[in-house]
Amino acid sequence: MPLADARAICPDVTTRPADLAREADALSALRRWASRYAPMVAADGTDGLVADITGVAHLFGGEAELRGDLHARLEWAGLSVASAIAGTRGAAHALARHGGGILAEGALVQGIGRLPVSALRIDHATADALARVGVARIADLAALPRAPLARRFGAALVLRLDQLLGHQPEPVAAEPEPPHFGVRITLPEPIGLQSDVMAGLARLLDRLCATLALHQQGARRLRLELRRVDHGTAQVEIGLARPMRDPARIAALFAKGVDEVDSGFGIDGMRLSATITEPLAPEQIGSGPALRQEDALADLVSRLGNRIGFDRVLRMVPANSKIPERSFQLVAAAWSEPLAAPRRRGPLRPITLFPPEPVTHASGHPPAQFRWRRMSFTTLRAHGPERITPEWWFDDPSWRNGLRDYWRIETQQGPRLWLFHTPQNPAWPAPSGAQNWPAPSGAQNWFAQGEFA
Amino acid sequence: MTTLHNLTRRPAAADPFTLTNARVHEAGGPGRRAFALVQCLRHPGPVLWVLPAHEPQRPMLRGLPAGLGERLMLLTPKGETDLLWCVEEALRAAPVALVIAEPQQALSLTAGRRLQLAAETGRTTGLMLIREGQGSSACETRWHCEPVAATAADSTLHRWSLNKNKSGTIGSWTLNWHGATAAVHLVSPAGERCQPAEPPR
Structure with a gap:
């Protein structure tokens, strides 16, 4: 139903845009939870789950008890659900979306026959065409001869009907679990020496890097949790300048963090996890000095970043x-x-740039003499102006005083400076009573912003 | 004949501005950053520029010589200790070609010696951009660099004086470097001769 029609029927209807990504996340979480009932659980469309409970129901005391347990737990979690148990996947799908319930073994056609043909997972056009010829229920459809049905409505309808009735197999394929990059080790005796911790870390890293290599991933961020005997935990976290799965090079980066850990009465458990991973294709070993140099530079960036911060x-x-x-x-x-x-x-640019610094005692335009950083300069040559206008679509506080005319000033004293002048920003008015206030025209709105080679 | 032969076979005079490899050098004066950029161009490979986080004067990408921007990395550590640690660590790393640092305080003897040892380990050249009078006696060479006003409109003159040299002579050169390529042109100083020219032999 379009939103306009819904509003016409009920003007006070509350609407909210669907968040498909979060719904998919929630369904995926629910799928993981539902694996407590059966080993094979898969998502069924965007709004359902399907589980293969063959040989499972007796563990919960029967099918009715299993379904009751499922409903009770989900209702306790605040979810309203509909569910069905049937001999085939198609029948369970149809029944769950049309009332729910349990179909006894052998009573498939009787139980499902009253449902409309649209429950067969067929497209709207086929369902409409079936309704036009007077076939409204599944029981009517199942009674029809198959050959004319396939010729008139296509093989998809017959396939769905066969799947519903169990003539065609339709297994439930559980989705592969995403790989988990975490390993742990429990120690029989607590350890406290740094070398022992590094030895344990080396064992963990070997296992973790093997897992990473299996999935062609490289770690970007690693966390080592050390569990102490007194149930305290210490954490060491490192970042890597690029995805990596080389145990020796990663272990070297942990050395400083492990050194700072207070081991207390001893450490009896270690857990190492790669919190951020990125794809890393297998590389040929020894592909030349260029790659080794790149590796060494990445190691240096990792070492520097882990001490002073990667943003520096x-x-x-x-x-x-x-x-x-x-x-x-x-x-x-x-x-x-x-x-x-x-x-x-285009025009020359300075080799160094700094925030604008006011130039005082400027005389003339461009200034023939000025003072900057407590040094006085005499202009030898001036190149300019180069006018740069502010980007009005950004509100930059330093550009609020309008456009700037940049000059390259070569001074008699040597330095070649990049000065600018803000013609739209008038000079500060002289305070009352000031005698030797500089001339108002172009006196105070000169700034230095860079130095040329 | 022999004179001409000797002249053509004579090895070219070593460029006075070549920094000894695997040592730490110092440069001071208002033109020290230009000197550092020339040295960047003479060292192919990654260049690290370590400067304190609060230093407002930083290299500008559009003004750097061509090809330098992509191999230059800036490190902005917070304190002086971190800065020296970064310099030492970078000097110790083999893939880095040149490390430029702007320490805020005078280097102690220990720090200067440690940096020299790190540079020798990693075979990396270091260049400290020091403030006036803050040199360390462990450095290999110390330069004083200042821009000089040019008489011609199209020249950008610099005067680079070598004030200290552990393995050679000192000297002072005036040169023209326009800031785009590695080429520098030595300029003969213009001056009045106070003695008559020697008669030709």
């Missing part, structure tokens, strides 16, 4: 902006690839 190991990548501050970005080197800078074009 930076790489400069070009950005598409004329604003000097935004013409490049500083990104974490561990999460980015080096990008070639665009070719140098």
